[in-house]
Amino acid sequence: MNEQQWIKELLKVNGEDVKLSEKQIKILEAAIEIFAEKGYASTSTSEIAKRAGVAEGTIFRHYKTKKDLLLAIVNPTLIKSVAPFLAKEFVKEVFENEYQHFEDFIRVLLKNRYDFVKKYLPAIRVFWQEIAFLPEIKEQLQFIFTKHVYEKFKKIIEHFQKKGEIVMIPPESAIRMIITTIIGFFITRFIVLPHHNWDDETEKAEIERTIQFLMHGLLKK
Amino acid sequence: MNEQQWIKELLKVNGEDVKLSEKQIKILEAAIEIFAEKGYASTSTSEIAKRAGVAEGTIFRHYKTKKDLLLAIVNPTLIKSVAPFLAKEFVKEVFENEYQHFEDFIRVLLKNRYDFVKKYLPAIRVFWQEIAFLPEIKEQLQFIFTKHVYEKFKKIIEHFQKKGEIVMIPPESAIRMIITTIIGFFITRFIVLPHHNWDDETEKAEIERTIQFLMHGLLKK
Amino acid sequence: MNEQQWIKELLKVNGEDVKLSEKQIKILEAAIEIFAEKGYASTSTSEIAKRAGVAEGTIFRHYKTKKDLLLAIVNPTLIKSVAPFLAKEFVKEVFENEYQHFEDFIRVLLKNRYDFVKKYLPAIRVFWQEIAFLPEIKEQLQFIFTKHVYEKFKKIIEHFQKKGEIVMIPPESAIRMIITTIIGFFITRFIVLPHHNWDDETEKAEIERTIQFLMHGLLKK
Amino acid sequence: MNEQQWIKELLKVNGEDVKLSEKQIKILEAAIEIFAEKGYASTSTSEIAKRAGVAEGTIFRHYKTKKDLLLAIVNPTLIKSVAPFLAKEFVKEVFENEYQHFEDFIRVLLKNRYDFVKKYLPAIRVFWQEIAFLPEIKEQLQFIFTKHVYEKFKKIIEHFQKKGEIVMIPPESAIRMIITTIIGFFITRFIVLPHHNWDDETEKAEIERTIQFLMHGLLKK
DNA sequence: CATGAATGAGGTTTCATTCAT
DNA sequence: TATGAATGAAACCTCATTCAT
Structure with a gap:
């Protein structure tokens, strides 16, 4: 139980x-x-x-x-996948106090989504395997992404670009690289090499490397 | 025809x-x-x-x-997916003359795989959708990856690490980031946003940004 | 209620x-x-x-x-369908005083069965739709018809044949024509054309025409 | 076969x-x-x-x-049920030469439909049992009846009314009585009492009685 | 070689009926 | 007495595969 x-x-x-x-x-x-x-x-x-x-x-x-039955699994997974961005106070929190540097934001985001993936992995597998064949869900995902995730993410990117922390590329490119890098890590960690020796040490180190890769990749030069 | x-x-x-x-x-x-x-x-x-x-x-x-019938599609796609690494002279070419800098290598690799994906997109979609349910193929992929791709890729990474061009992280981490970043770009380009306005200009710029992201992310600091 | x-x-x-x-x-x-x-x-x-x-x-x-549940609907409908003929005094009433002419009998019979059909229409529909697939009920109906309806009906027909009011055909033929004509009217009235403009006037006229048709059809020439 | x-x-x-x-x-x-x-x-x-x-x-x-599969049975049965009235020459034949008296017409109609019912009885049973639950077919039947059968039948009735052969009642009433009487005979003959001793003699006599009943019922008095 | 009718195992779904609450 | 979740048999239907032509 x-x-x-x-x-x-x-x-x-x-x-x-x-x-x-x-x-x-x-x-x-x-x-x-x-x-x-x-x-x-x-x-x-x-x-x-x-x-x-x-x-x-x-x-x-x-x-x-x-x-x-499939939708009863896939729909909640969709919502929970983008949950952080659905919270109203999300952007405010990023700006006002909590995240002095872009790195803080990335670190928290990755940690949060990492916990999510770890907890719900089987449902998430189903979600990503089947979404290609569920046009209604795909549309809903696109809608939620465009309306909630992208908009808020963009504001955050622009904020840190103005602060001079990250390079002046189109926000959508930066967003893509961040998401791609994070998901890429998750897929490697949980799907491609789930049986690799992921002790705490190794994992922390790899997460740190991933964050450093992202930060340097996007850093203002 | x-x-x-x-x-x-x-x-x-x-x-x-x-x-x-x-x-x-x-x-x-x-x-x-x-x-x-x-x-x-x-x-x-x-x-x-x-x-x-x-x-x-x-x-x-x-x-x-x-x-x-499925395997008649999936098997050749598997081989062609990792084709560059299967060529015997591949590593030699990288070292001896062609690629003075790591960036040259990445640039050629990305261009080559980009052409491949563009040409065979439908078959590649089938491949990635079904591989999760084809254990034999998955094993074969792992085998080829470990034996051919990973080994050769590792040598190249270590070569440029020794040359001081890229940061001293475990080669497997670097490989992961490179592959992840490249595939992430392809998925965005061909699967997630295939109908986006990808004129030559836009595309070249995004490819360039991706390469810069990768290079800075891995650069020796 | x-x-x-x-x-x-x-x-x-x-x-x-x-x-x-x-x-x-x-x-x-x-x-x-x-x-x-x-x-x-x-x-x-x-x-x-x-x-x-x-x-x-x-x-x-x-x-x-x-x-x-079906039988709880169908059984009472069966009994009520042939009810007049089940009354002990029925034949006596016809002979002794009430119906001087065959037409009087027909008129009362039609009126009585008309009220019955109008009142219980839905149950009657179910009865006639399902009786084909209920052999036990079909047998019961045949039994009741032969033993009660037919026997009494026959006496009445023969009575009016002797009186010289109706033509000398086999009573079963006369009975068939009467029943057929009456049921034919009900089916037209309630099933085939229930939404036709059946105001009192129209209906009375059609009933009268039906009776005249029956009477002339059976009249001694 | x-x-x-x-x-x-x-x-x-x-x-x-x-x-x-x-x-x-x-x-x-x-x-x-x-x-x-x-x-x-x-x-x-x-x-x-x-x-x-x-x-x-x-x-x-x-x-x-x-x-x-049901419709493959029911649709042709519908068409064949009203087939005589669908023939273009039908009305002309009635008027021009073939049927001097209304009785001739009825006699031919009954004979023709009798042969039809005898030949296709099982399909006809299915048709009448299921039509109540097939609204599309019911509508089609109504359409064909109104457009082809009723219209032509009406002309014939009016023709013989003008000739003074049959009583001046609304044609639709006359049509109803004719159809009702004929179908009533068929149902008795083939459904209610199919095992009755219907030797040629008996049957001919009953058909003759039915025609006489119809003729007298509708005769101009 | 190509065809497509035929197969029958197995898939999803419905539904009358039971039974613990 | 009334409920409605649970059952499992059987319904309709699909489909990969075979084989006579």
């Missing part, structure tokens, strides 16, 4: 708990696991039912279709 | 033409298209046959199973 | 009220409605429960199976 | 043969049989496949859905 805690938290909307029966959690858990392993289209509902320990009909009592 | 030229080239082994009947090319073309759109598992052989303008049976005359 | 009165009356046995809980009536009401619309086999118990505003389990508390 | 001839004829469009594979005919044959017995909704495709001696998948190769 304890291991399923993360699923409940993933599904939380606006910090409010969503009611999930025991069986519903087992279904989600099984679905995320198998979707991540073999992909949505190659996973049969009977397999999900078996792994979840419920009757196949029970899945359809909770999720009208197999696709609805 | 001319448009199908790239498929013939993708399938070339060691520079030798592979014999492909008219129908076979049409099948590959259709399969790549639809696999890229909807994913391998969600594509039916009847749909491929229809788009290719052949009978369903004809597909199975050329490829014993549906999976064989 | 008032609208459900007709259901209570339909279910009355020998003039005695049957005990029906509030929920039971709602279930019957919903079932009749939906069975009439889409047919028994295409109606799900969950849909009935929803329309009745009760839980699915509640249906099965009152009716052991879905078929029992 | 010979017994299936009638199915091919039922499906003929404008007198042209429709191509039907051996298996397709077996499927239609089985479907009509079982639909007639238990109704469309209570019939499973697996049962049809079994009775037809084909794999279940074969049904869906020929008919995209179970409903399409």
